[in-house]
Amino acid sequence: MTEKYISYIAGVRRYSPRTVEIYRAVLEEFLAFAGGGDIVLKMTPQMVRSYEVWLMDTRGESPRSVNLNVSVLSGFAKYLMKEGVLKSNPVSTVRRPKTSKRLPTVYRDEAMENYLLESAHSASEDELELFLSYGPSPQGKNPKEMYERRLRRLIISLLYSTGIRRSELIGLRISSVDGSRGILRVLGKGEKMREIPLVTSIYDEILLYLKAAESMVGRKRLPGEPLLVTAGGNALYPVYVDRAVKRELDRSDITVRRSPHVLRHSLATTLLERGADLNSIKEMLGHSSLAATEVYTHNSVERLKTVYNAAHPRAKKEGKNGD
Secondary structure, three states: HHHHHHHHHHHOOOOOOHHHHHHHHHHHHHHHHHOOHHHHHHOHHHHHHHHHHHHHHHOOOHHHHHHHHHHHHHHHHHHHOOOOOOOOOOHOOOOOOOOOOOOOOOOOHHHHHHHHHHHHHHHHHHHHHHOOOOOOOOOOHHHHHHHHHHHHHHHHHHHHHOOOHHHHHHHHHHHEEOOOOOOOEEEOOOOOOEEOOOHHHHHHHHHHHHHHHHHHOOOOOOOEEEOOOOOOOOOHHHHHHHHHHHHHOOOOOOOOOOOOOOHHHHHHHHHHHOOOHHHHHHHHHOOHHHHHHHHHHHHHHHHHHHHHHHHHHHHHHHOOOOO
């Protein structure tokens, strides 16, 4: 049943290869811990609880890591119920270790505005005209560097302005951009399609980039091709996106982890602080439940506390009574 389940999450649920490998490793480890044999027979509350204790006490795993392993077992049990192999989920009765709620890391609005302002020349029409003057050959050093700067800048612009995931960015096609309606069609988790508003400046930046990309690859590109491509004309890949973000945001005013996901967190927090309602943010981010979006309210409260303690006259009195 294990291999059938792995095929299901890879082919039907379309989990990423990395996630599939994590699930496989957890199931194999659990079965080894349980002494081998039929994993279905080993799926009892007592065995799951013993495995949980072993992870914490013997392996020294963190509560968050233990919860991840137990969640994998729970997902497998739900699949077995769906297949009629189990009547109930044995994992549901196992108490999980408490974890401290970790607030999403975000970039300050000012830092992002500074980056976008200072890198604007890389996305400008003047820079494009200079790039096009070199011709379609990717052999010259200058054209390639100019193209890659424009590409990296657009990666940041799209991630920060739309809040899409790294995998969703890579999956964008030229046809995903609908200029007439001012939206970006994004294929998210579970093959769910959603539409995200595109501000005019981002749409214009995309159009200029598409001209640069066609010049770089030396041919007309089709609507079904990837929106963003390397200088060699190939689709982006996760490591490329990660490196682009790290390189572009290697700045003195950005001191936290530089990653695509932090850009997503930053947009969500900014939208919330500027009055957007949680349901709208949920739809934009492609969250399956409102609970996943509500974590950003904690970020806003923490920021409010910081502002309050720094500026409020009574906070400055450190709790002392005063007029």
